[in-house]
Amino acid sequence: MSAVVSDVGTRTAVTARDLVKIYGKGDTAVRALAGVSVNFAAGEFTAIMGPSGSGKSTLMHCLAGLDNVDGGAVHIGQSEITGLADKELTKLRRDRVGFVFQAFNLLPTLTAEQNILLGLELAGRKPDKQWFDTIVDVLGLRDRLRHKPTELSGGQQQRVACARALVARPDVVFADEPTGNLDSRSGAEVLDFLRMSVRKLGQTVIMVTHDPVAASYADRVVLLADGHLAGEILHPTADSVLSALKHLGDV
Numbered sequence: 001m002s003a004v005v006s007d008v009g010t011r012t013a014v015t016a017r018d019l020v021k022i023y024g025k026g027d028t029a030v031r032a033l034a035g036v037s038v039n040f041a042a043g044e045f046t047a048i049m050g051p052s053g054s055g056k057s058t059l060m061h062c063l064a065g066l067d068n069v070d071g072g073a074v075h076i077g078q079s080e081i082t083g084l085a086d087k088e089l090t091k092l093r094r095d096r097v098g099f100v101f102q103a104f105n106l107l108p109t110l111t112a113e114q115n116i117l118l119g120l121e122l123a124g125r126k127p128d129k130q131w132f133d134t135i136v137d138v139l140g141l142r143d144r145l146r147h148k149p150t151e152l153s154g155g156q157q158q159r160v161a162c163a164r165a166l167v168a169r170p171d172v173v174f175a176d177e178p179t180g181n182l183d184s185r186s187g188a189e190v191l192d193f194l195r196m197s198v199r200k201l202g203q204t205v206i207m208v209t210h211d212p213v214a215a216s217y218a219d220r221v222v223l224l225a226d227g228h229l230a231g232e233i234l235h236p237t238a239d240s241v242l243s244a245l246k247h248l249g250d251v
């Protein structure tokens with residue numbers, strides 16, 4: 001489903017309420033999320049930051065339905081995803097969520113175009129040609145569509161992964177350290193695109209990152225510490241993020 005432009009900024013794309021996630025049992029149990037409540041507005045670019053081990057990846061995995069929770073609820077749009085059976089969850093993820101990972105995760109035997117369209121094909125859905133063309137052109141991938149991943153640079157591969165994440169017009173794109181494997185120039189291109197997909201194309205992006213410069217591309221930074229929400233920064237800059245992380249004892 002696409003974001004309705006007039007709703008942008010008023011609709012909530014993803015909600016977490018009182019999220020609890022515990023790894024292990026007994027003496028060795030780790031409370032990775034200790035009651036996290038947070039909203040992510042549609043049409044907004046949010047970065048999740050915090051010290052190592054603060055629960056960023058766990059939160060993202062729980063929000064995206066990649067991991068089950070031990071308490072609380074997650075909604076994507078109006079749908080509660082916590083408690084869904086595996087089959088329904090797989091369908092919801094496929095139809096309404098896009099992913100960009102640090103390690104690109106492209107299939108090596110497929111061309112860039114086939115990689116971009118694979119999810120839609122598996123879902124038996126036809127691509128919207130105009131939307132496909134828009135994202136391919138904005139990402140500068142037009143003359144790379146017939147190339148296999150090994151024939152592409154890291155930055156180009158990550159741009160293919162961004163196109164794959166957006167081609168179904170998901171309700172939300174989750175990006176996990178999307179610039180972690182890129183040099184700073186390619187990283188900036190990917191971040192520019194993610195920001196542009198929010199500002200100009202009305203998409204919703206939630207990104208986990210360690211990098212204050214990457215976080216400064218977001219509209220808002222949500223800070224975690226020890227499995228708790230530790231604050232937020234609106235209109236972040238690399239300096240304001242760095243200083244907030246210093247307060248949390250991360251740098």
Ligand SMILES: Nc1ncnc2c1ncn2[C@@H]1O[C@H](COP(=O)(O)OP(=O)(O)OP(=O)(O)O)[C@@H](O)[C@H]1O
Pocket residue numbers: 023024030031032050051052053054055056057058059
């Ligand atoms: N599969 C697991 N089994 C046991 N403990 C885990 C597991 N995954 C995460 N944890 C623990 O949960 C806590 C939160 O981990 P998480 O990976 O979410 O943090 P993070 O903020 O993403 O860390 P980093 O910045 O280092 O990637 C940590 O204490 C971690 O050791």
